Amino acid sequence: MYYMEVWYAIVYHARGIFSLTCFEITFSEQSCVYHRRMSYKMRLMIDGVMLTAACLICGSLLISASLGSDIPVVGKxxxxxxxxxxxxxxxxxxxxxxxxxxxxxxxxxxxxxxxxxxxxxxxxxxxxxxxxxxxxxxxxxxxxxxx
Incomplete structure (x- = not known):
């Protein structure tokens, strides 16, 4: 739970970058919890970036694996x-x-x-x-x- 609180604090301070809607701010003695909901467009953008990165990584692994062994043979x-x-x-x-x-x-x-x-x-x-x-x-x- 502590990591989520830290993440919310980071996102709260970077609110100029993210388009978030604040519903409630709860202050406690131990920590400050920011209850936020990320916008739909931001979630789609993050999902797209993650999907693209996964496809690039998997594609490059498949291509490098299909290139064959890296031990060439004399005369071939x-x-x-x-x-x-x-x-x-x-x-x-x-x-x-x-x-x-x-x-x-x-x-x-x-x-x-x-x-x-x-x-x-x-x-x-x-x-x-x-x-x-x-x-x-x-x-x-x-x-x-x-x-």
Whole structure:
């Protein structure tokens, strides 16, 4: 109960920000309790913000989980994600000794194949943000047709 009293006191002092309707103010020896009702628009706004935050968090967790393992395999395609400055992912792939795969490199990422062990640590030290197994990304690119 004490926490609610503190919350009501904070809201009461920030009444310029919130549109609240005061029904009754009760003063006691132990604490000052402010009985307030939050406006309908304010409750909707807070609910919307909380719902948006929950969707963003859950969505980012699902996307990061679907990117596959973060332990790339030697000789298999790897997605290299790096900042776009200083040559971006292409410069990191060249510096570590990898070979670019595919004709297109995005500003933040590119596919590459590495033929030596320890390339993941070397790429991360060279400035890559992350390396992901490219095989796991094929789930995003399939059409469902079999040949």
């Amino acid at each position: 395609p790897v997605l290299v994600v790096a900042p776009p400055w200083d040559g971006g992912a292409a410069a990191i792939v060249r510096a570590v000794g990898g070979v670019a795969v595919g004709p297109v490199a995005a500003p933040f990422a590119m596919f590459a194949v590495f033929e030596h062990k320890g390339f993941a640590e070397a790429a991360l030290k060279a400035g890559a943000w992350t390396l992901r197994d490219a095989g796991a990304l094929s789930a995003f690119c399939t059409t469902g047709e079999t040949t």
